[in-house]
Amino acid sequence: MTDTTTAAASSSSRPLEGRVILITGGGNGIGRECALAAARAGAKVLVNDLGGSVAGGDEGSAGPAQQVADEIVAAGGEAVANSQSVADMGAVKGMVEQAKDTFGALHAIINPAGILRDGMFHKMADADWDAVIDVHLRGAYNVARASVELFREQQDGAYVLFTSTSGIIGNIGQANYAAAKMGVAGLSRIIAMEGAAKNVRSNVIAPFAWTRMIATIPVKDEASQQRVERIRQRMRADQVAAFAVSLCAPAAAHVTGQIFGVRGNEIVLFSQPRPARSVSRSDGWSVDGILEHGLPALAGGFHGLEATAGVFTWEPV
Numbered sequence: 001m002t003d004t005t006t007a008a009a010s011s012s013s014r015p016l017e018g019r020v021i022l023i024t025g026g027g028n029g030i031g032r033e034c035a036l037a038a039a040r041a042g043a044k045v046l047v048n049d050l051g052g053s054v055a056g057g058d059e060g061s062a063g064p065a066q067q068v069a070d071e072i073v074a075a076g077g078e079a080v081a082n083s084q085s086v087a088d089m090g091a092v093k094g095m096v097e098q099a100k101d102t103f104g105a106l107h108a109i110i111n112p113a114g115i116l117r118d119g120m121f122h123k124m125a126d127a128d129w130d131a132v133i134d135v136h137l138r139g140a141y142n143v144a145r146a147s148v149e150l151f152r153e154q155q156d157g158a159y160v161l162f163t164s165t166s167g168i169i170g171n172i173g174q175a176n177y178a179a180a181k182m183g184v185a186g187l188s189r190i191i192a193m194e195g196a197a198k199n200v201r202s203n204v205i206a207p208f209a210w211t212r213m214i215a216t217i218p219v220k221d222e223a224s225q226q227r228v229e230r231i232r233q234r235m236r237a238d239q240v241a242a243f244a245v246s247l248c249a250p251a252a253a254h255v256t257g258q259i260f261g262v263r264g265n266e267i268v269l270f271s272q273p274r275p276a277r278s279v280s281r282s283d284g285w286s287v288d289g290i291l292e293h294g295l296p297a298l299a300g301g302f303h304g305l306e307a308t309a310g311v312f313t314w315e316p317v
Contacts, residue, residue: 014042025113027064192257201256264316
């Protein structure tokens with residue numbers, strides 16, 4: 001580990017002491033940084049990573065997860081590796097059992113595992129749609145469903161799932177990814193609502209960070225080159241990880257049902273859909289009335305079609 005990591009590991013602040021956390025996608029990028037940060041905070045960590053490519057679909061490798069687990073152990077922490085797929089419910093149930101068998105408990109799951117298969121919607125292959133939905137949305141369902149009864153029974157559990165501004169704002173060429181990530185946000189909301197009485201909480205993060213997934217963004221002009229370079233230099237995976245790990249701490253037990261963003265040193269709380277304005281007629285609406293009066297009255301509240309870069313127009317802190 002780096003000198004910074006070693007120094008952090010020696011800190012007296014260990015807000016996750018005695019906690020057991022499963023982290024998916026833990027071999028690279030945000031997942032890797034989450035695993036290392038959780039261990040520094042005192043958690044025992046099950047590091048899961050299929051070890052596949054960004055696009056998925058390949059056989060994968062046990063190497064990335066094992067390397068991170070070994071790094072944690074070498075620094076004095078406790079960790080084991082798992083190289084199964086979050087898209088396989090049987091495999092995810094095995095992860096939950098592995099955590100219980102190895103460490104005697106499971107208290108939280110951080111789930112940044114993901115793939116990308118970008119393409120314009122009118123050209124999208126069914127296989128590319130299915131693969132992204134399976135890993136992101138089905139994967140989020142799997143990790144939550146496989147563990148939620150345990151969390152409810154022990155009245156203690158936290159999920160940190162990952163959405164994306166590709167879904168909650170929009171980015172061209174990512175219809176499959178956007179649909180999955182909006183689904184994850186909805187799933188997290190219901191888990192939080194249903195789990196509140198049992199101290200089971202769930203939040204989602206839309207991350208801004210340089211990872212191998214972001215590195216696949218096509219650079220077509222100077223503006224996109226500048227945007228990608230800004231992400232690479234100023235928005236790091238460890239900044240996202242620090243926040244994700246914080247949401248697993250008992251001290252954050254009051255935080256649930258929220259959508260956050262982490263953008264460099266900024267922490268963003270996103271609004272959630274609520275009525276913005278309405279129009280009504282006591283005698284009901286005709287098609288002509290809607291076209292002539294209803295829609296024009298609502299038009300001032302319409303959202304534009306700008307992508308993420310058109311919403312986050314300021315430089316990251």
